Amino acid sequence: MQEKKKPNFDRTKSTMKNIRFDDELLEQIEKVAGKGNFSKWVKEACLERLKKDS
Template sequence: MQEKKKPNFDRTKSTMKNIRFEDELLEQIEKAAGKGNFSKWVKEACARRLKNND
């Protein structure tokens, strides 16, 4: 059996999730986040929402 190749970076404390966005919402997020900042923007928005729900 072939061994899986591990990436050169440590991601042991994170999990990749697939998520579907409506086209209009996605366009708004991409515009607000700027080039290359999509994941960071979404994670910060989620963290802000969780903080405000306390």
């Protein structure tokens, strides 16, 4: 029996969500976020919006 690999990080307090982006918006985000930083950029943008709205 093959042993499952355990990830190096803990994601027990996170949830994956699938969302749609308009193509133009997605291109703009990818351009400014840089390669490999999309999720980080989107999370930071959400946090900024939450600060603004609270």
